[in-house]
Amino acid sequence: MGGVDTAQQTTAQDTAQDPASTTPRTVTVTGAAGNIGYALLFRIAAGGMLGPDTSVRLRLLEIPAALGAAEGTAMELADAAFPLLADVEVTDEPARAFDGVQHALLVGARPRTKGMERSDLLEANGGIFGPQGRAINDHAAQDVRVVVVGNPANTNALIAAAHAPDVPAERFTALTRLDHNRAVAQLAARAGVAVTDVAGVTIWGNHSATQFPDLTHARVRVDGTWRPALEVVDPVWAGEEFVPRVARRGAEIIEVRGASSAASAASAAIDHLRDWTLGTGVDADGAPRRTSAAVVSDGSYGVPEGLISSFPVTSDGGTAWRIVPGLEPDESVLPGEGGRLAATVAELEAERDAVRGLGLL
Numbered sequence: 001m002g003g004v005d006t007a008q009q010t011t012a013q014d015t016a017q018d019p020a021s022t023t024p025r026t027v028t029v030t031g032a033a034g035n036i037g038y039a040l041l042f043r044i045a046a047g048g049m050l051g052p053d054t055s056v057r058l059r060l061l062e063i064p065a066a067l068g069a070a071e072g073t074a075m076e077l078a079d080a081a082f083p084l085l086a087d088v089e090v091t092d093e094p095a096r097a098f099d100g101v102q103h104a105l106l107v108g109a110r111p112r113t114k115g116m117e118r119s120d121l122l123e124a125n126g127g128i129f130g131p132q133g134r135a136i137n138d139h140a141a142q143d144v145r146v147v148v149v150g151n152p153a154n155t156n157a158l159i160a161a162a163h164a165p166d167v168p169a170e171r172f173t174a175l176t177r178l179d180h181n182r183a184v185a186q187l188a189a190r191a192g193v194a195v196t197d198v199a200g201v202t203i204w205g206n207h208s209a210t211q212f213p214d215l216t217h218a219r220v221r222v223d224g225t226w227r228p229a230l231e232v233v234d235p236v237w238a239g240e241e242f243v244p245r246v247a248r249r250g251a252e253i254i255e256v257r258g259a260s261s262a263a264s265a266a267s268a269a270i271d272h273l274r275d276w277t278l279g280t281g282v283d284a285d286g287a288p289r290r291t292s293a294a295v296v297s298d299g300s301y302g303v304p305e306g307l308i309s310s311f312p313v314t315s316d317g318g319t320a321w322r323i324v325p326g327l328e329p330d331e332s333v334l335p336g337e338g339g340r341l342a343a344t345v346a347e348l349e350a351e352r353d354a355v356r357g358l359g360l361l
């Protein structure tokens with residue numbers, strides 16, 4: 001990795017020990033002129049991702065045809081006079097956009113439209129992530145953390161990681177926090193509690209319709225007492241309604257809104273990078289708070305090593321998420337034979353093989 005000045009090489013731990021640090025952190029957003037980009041940038045500049053005491057330097061990457069729109073967004077960012085915004089640069093050159101990057105949000109990619117599955121985007125979008133992975137490899141800061149939002153997110157993250165041999169693979173992640181947040185919201189609504197009264201939900205596998213939103217180890221706080229979620233809600237509802245509802249929510253949003261989710265995706269990407277960088281902390285009952293993220297598999301839960309799959313994770317603010325052990329899902333609530341974790345992993349393997357076949361890996 002190169003092109004980094006030493007002032008940018010503060011680690012997450014340094015920032016945590018010195019919250020008043022004024023050294024700006026470098027944040028790169030690709031697809032900055034798109035719908036998610038527009039919803040992301042103002043929250044990041046306002047301190048919504050790295051906290052109220054950490055200033056940010058924004059790098060906006062776009063394709064040439066969208067540079068004008070990105071410039072316009074940069075003008076609006078200036079007009080907002082955010083105290084934490086050190087500077088903004090707009091470019092169509094990945095090498096410039098990723099120079100010294102510490103937090104990379106790879107959003108730029110085509111969204112699906114009605115009737116498509118996310119995997120239909122493999123060929124259209126896969127080609128974007130190799131060159132960006134290479135540019136991260138060559139120009140990012142030592143403590144770079146990457147989240148891929150552009151679909152199909154898990155496999156795009158795999159492509160980016162494969163093109164960055166000098167960056168530890170654990171730094172490349174994909175966004176399943178939106179699915180996680182959707183699962184929390186659905187469970188809270190069903191149980192009649194606040195979202196803050198829900199903990200321990202897990203999303204397994206691919207950010208696709210095959211994902212497994214799992215309540216086996218989830219907890220719900222009812223009248224001040226934490227109880228297993230599957231004692232509070234009907235397990236038949238969990239298997240037959242909750243799982244497909246969460247897994248197909250992206251398609252439902254496209255159907256109703258006429259465009260793919262944007263603000264909720266931006267919010268989830270901010271949650272992902274905030275929790276990774278600042279740590280996941282503890283839940284209201286004092287248990288370590290966990291969330292879901294698609295990270296490189298170390299072979300846990302039978303997911304083949306090297307695939308980028310969603311797992312239950314925690315972060316202590318270091319540069320790697322930790323996969324939480326001992327949370328095997330109980331598939332008995334699912335209709336049919338179960339095998340949902342195996343099916344979503346098989347889909348990830350098929351996507352990996354497909355991009356290999358396209359020469360993208």
Ligand SMILES: NC(=O)c1ccc[n+]([C@@H]2O[C@H](COP(=O)([O-])OP(=O)(O)OC[C@H]3O[C@@H](n4cnc5c(N)ncnc54)[C@H](O)[C@@H]3O)[C@@H](O)[C@H]2O)c1
Nearest residue numbers: 031033034035036062066108109110111149150151178265
């Ligand atoms: N993982 C998730 O949870 C999640 C959620 C919502 C959307 N998404 C995905 O995020 C992606 C972006 O969605 P959107 O609604 O912002 O789309 P959009 O079409 O509004 O914006 C995409 C932007 O990316 C830009 N772009 C295309 N190729 C690029 C490249 N090589 N480098 C830099 N920029 C490039 C385009 O010019 C455009 O401005 C889509 O693939 C969508 O499916 C993922």
Ligand SMILES: O=C(O)C[C@H](O)C(=O)O
Nearest residue numbers: 112118151250251260261
């Ligand atoms: O579903 C999509 O295509 C967009 C996004 O991945 C989502 O989950 O909303």
